[in-house]
Amino acid sequence: MSDDATRQTNFANMSAVLTGFTTDVVNPLFDPLQLVPTYLATADAKGGAALVDTLIQQFLSLTAGGASKQQIADTMLDTGNPTPGNQALLARAIVKTWYLGSWYSSPTDNSPTVVSQNAYIGGLAWKAMQAHPMGFSDFTFGYWVTPPPSLADFGVDLPPGGQNA
Amino acid sequence: MVGKTPNLLTAPTQPFDTGPLVDQNKAYARFEIHADRAMFDYILANKLYSRAGQKGFTGTVSFPCGGGPNVGAIMVKAAWKVLGRGDDPSRFHKIDALIYTAPSKNPPIKESCVRQTVGLVGFHIGHRLNISSQWVWSTFEQVDNAPDDTDVKSGKLNAKYNFFNPSCKDCPSNQPPPRPWVPNVPDKTPTQVVRVSILPAQALDSAKQQNQTAQALLAGVSPKSVWQYYRLISTQWPTQTNSDCTANPANPNGTPFPQFLGNVTLETYVQGTTPQSSSSCINCHGNATMTTGVPSDFTYLLENAK
Numbered sequence: 457m458s459d460d461a462t463r464q465t466n467f468a469n470m471s472a473v474l475t476g477f478t479t480d481v482v483n484p485l486f487d488p489l490q491l492v493p494t495y496l497a498t499a500d501a502k503g504g505a506a507l508v509d510t511l512i513q514q515f516l517s518l519t520a521g522g523a524s525k526q527q528i529a530d531t532m533l534d535t536g537n538p539t540p541g542n543q544a545l546l547a548r549a550i551v552k553t554w555y556l557g558s559w560y561s562s563p564t565d566n567s568p569t570v571v572s573q574n575a576y577i578g579g580l581a582w583k584a585m586q587a588h589p590m591g592f593s594d595f596t597f598g599y600w601v602t603p604p605p606s607l608a609d610f611g612v613d614l615p616p617g618g619q620n621a
Numbered sequence: 622m623v624g625k626t627p628n629l630l631t632a633p634t635q636p637f638d639t640g641p642l643v644d645q646n647k648a649y650a651r652f653e654i655h656a657d658r659a660m661f662d663y664i665l666a667n668k669l670y671s672r673a674g675q676k677g678f679t680g681t682v683s684f685p686c687g688g689g690p691n692v693g694a695i696m697v698k699a700a701w702k703v704l705g706r707g708d709d710p711s712r713f714h715k716i717d718a719l720i721y722t723a724p725s726k727n728p729p730i731k732e733s734c735v736r737q738t739v740g741l742v743g744f745h746i747g748h749r750l751n752i753s754s755q756w757v758w759s760t761f762e763q764v765d766n767a768p769d770d771t772d773v774k775s776g777k778l779n780a781k782y783n784f785f786n787p788s789c790k791d792c793p794s795n796q797p798p799p800r801p802w803v804p805n806v807p808d809k810t811p812t813q814v815v816r817v818s819i820l821p822a823q824a825l826d827s828a829k830q831q832n833q834t835a836q837a838l839l840a841g842v843s844p845k846s847v848w849q850y851y852r853l854i855s856t857q858w859p860t861q862t863n864s865d866c867t868a869n870p871a872n873p874n875g876t877p878f879p880q881f882l883g884n885v886t887l888e889t890y891v892q893g894t895t896p897q898s899s900s901s902c903i904n905c906h907g908n909a910t911m912t913t914g915v916p917s918d919f920t921y922l923l924e925n926a927k
Contacts, residue, residue: 484860487876488877583871594907605870
């Protein structure tokens with residue numbers, strides 16, 4: 457695997473842990489939407505490739521140290537800290553991009569950039585809501601009369617107890 | 622063709638009334654859909670051929686999936702053009718067909734039925750498989766249909782196309798003719814069809830390889846084979862699906878690849894890359910229902926039930 461491919465895989469694995477979705481959803485074996493390379497390029501361009509590399513190294517280090525996914529996410533996102541440093545801010549921006557398909561340059565950014573149409577329809581927020589993007593639906597006619605599929609079907613990386621744990 | 626009865630071609634417009642396709646001889650192309658035995662038997666057994674039968678159907682429409690010895694459900698949609706002035710019949714799969722035009726008051730259309738020789742210009746093959754409950758969709762075209770948009774830009778054009786006039790510089794591309802659409806009267810406006818570049822390199826390269834292999838095999842069978850003048854445009858398949866003829870309910874279309882796919886003779890006016898509106902076999906057919914509004918397993922055939 458080339459250095460670029462390894463970097464992309466590490467970014468995808470990090471994204472899965474930070475977002476709470478399975479790697480199959482974040483980085484499917486064959487991805488027509490190409491979100492991983494798109495988001496990595498966006499993070500490099502907006503946050504700086506050096507800081508992205510530092511973030512990936514932090515992820516690899518925490519993983520190698522045996523930290524749980526929750527611990528890794530809490531550490532990298534600096535959860536609970538109202539004034540996190542640039543590294544944690546970058547991690548938060550990457551999570552927001554995965555969920556909303558838009559890049560927020562800062563926590564107070566009120567006019568984020570929509571990364572692409574595929575970023576919009578591929579936003580994890582829709583899956584977390586067990587819904588579909590406004591203006592785009594893969595569900596069959598009449599889907600609204602039945603309960604939505606489970607969070608597991610949508611690819612949420614659930615704890616061992618499942619959806620209600 | 623069955624026995625001595627010619628094929629009957631009726632449909633003169635493309636899906637969702639997006640428009641007719643008018644060839645360079647100003648004749649309307651005609652469209653038809655066929656189902657294989659497995660699909661036919663399923664429709665028959667479940668009485669889905671009539672509105673009353675569909676109303677009484679309480680299950681989920683699920684056509685047989687192919688796998689192992691079972692072929693599974695296959696449907697074919699085809700586009701035909703009348704072979705006329707300037708067309709080389711040796712380059713077409715051709716049949717004698719009865720071309721029927723239904724009468725209408727608005728616009729005023731006189732009923733007609735004429736026997737003509739038509740050539741195949743495009744077709745889809747949809748096949749439902751255990752590993753692809755969303756079906757696998759391959760689309761093919763006669764090679765003389767239309768130039769790519771890149772050919773138009775660079776000026777590398779052939780002398781003649783079925784649905785493009787190289788000498789017309791001002792003809793707007795991929796626009797349906799103005800109404801009224803009267804299929805049995807020559808239209809004033811031949812369609813200026815251009816293939817829009819929407820396929821990723823991976824899909825283009827794969828189709829190119831498949832075409833080279835198939836065309837060499839066909840030439841080996843007969844150098845006169847008309848099939849050497851047909852080519853695969855691409856095949857759309859679900860990238861995320863199960864192997865037991867089911868789909869993830871949270872991803873019923875299985876994230877198709879390529880994301881968009883169209884045939885210039887069957888989806889002339891919806892070529893593009895806009896989700897939910899540009900041509901995508903699986904995403905479009907995923908919306909298909911019976912006359913009752915119940916999903917019909919990716920076929921629009923059942924909405925024709927009377």
